Amino acid sequence: MQKAFIGDIQGCSDELSALLERLRDACGGQLPELWLVGDLVNRGPDSLGVLRRVRQLMEAEGAHCILGNHEIGLLETGLGLRRSSPRDTAADVLEAPDASEWLEWLRRLPVALTGRIGGRDFAMVHAALAPKWGLDELQDRARSVEARLRSGGLDDLRAFLATPWEDDPDRDTLERLTHCRSVDRKGRWSSRAPESRRDAWHRRWRRRKHDYGVVYGHWALQGLHVVPGLRGLDTGCVHHGRGHDGYLTAWLPDMDAADPFDVPDPGRMVQQKAARAYYLDVLQKLSGDDDSA
Ligand SMILES: [Mn+2]
DSSP states (O other), X not given: OOEEEEOOOTTOHHHHHXXXXXXXXXXXXXXXXXXXXXOOXXXXXXXXXXXXXXXXXXXXXXXXXXXXXHHHHXXXXXXXXXXXXXXXXXXXXXXXXXXXXXXXXXXTSOSEEEEEETTEEEEEXXXXXXXXXXXXXXXXXXXXXXXXXXXXXXXHHHHHXXXXXXXXXXXXXXXXXXXXXXXXXXSOEESSOOSSGGGBXXXXXXXXXXXEEEEEOOOTTTOOEEETTEEEOOOOGGGTTSSSOOEEXXXXXXXXXXXXXXXXXXXXXXXXXXXXXXXXXXXXXXXXXXXXX
């Protein structure tokens, strides 16, 4: 069955609906098998609507979705570990009558998934993986993190998320998978943009010449990333207006190719332009509030 990988949605439920219709049209009237890279919520206008839609797609259509840093942030806010930022727009989830049920649902999402397209294995992560990891190590680490996230009640989840990531290998894996953009020569990772091109996590990953491909999101300011072995799909649907247009992007790989991650693969990106400059609106509202303060 045709797979479609979808980048960071971040509360853009109208664009998600429009993109799904485009994907249906592109696949002969049938919805493809959906794989979502995480960051379903925050910054955009309708986090709760996106969660409801994705949950329905997972339960009824077999869609796959992993946790992004904005889901972790939402869990942390819901558990009282993090104060809501003025730039957050996911309060609709935490103020919903079934908010605790959403926290329980989110904590059960996987943190990395693997599969096969054509002649190639692939991994889907939200932000990054370590350059040296093979698929087996990624899977072992992801399953260990997921067991920790799901274990016990919400108090146990709070204790896990409150543990500094430097002090716990599972916390370190979770943070890296959901936040990392750069890796230095000593292997230390950071969520910051790399200081040189060499230090982008995927540059160091590519040098290892792994036999699997990676689909990821998280890096809107980098934008669409199409190179052999990699597809970065965060095209900043919520960042419309920040010097570039915002899009929600889906990748429809060639399911019969020996290497579907080979390039070029023209015509395989389906994009839905953002209806509004969502995040710019949030920032402008904040600067307006500052002026009146
Ligand atoms: Mn992200």
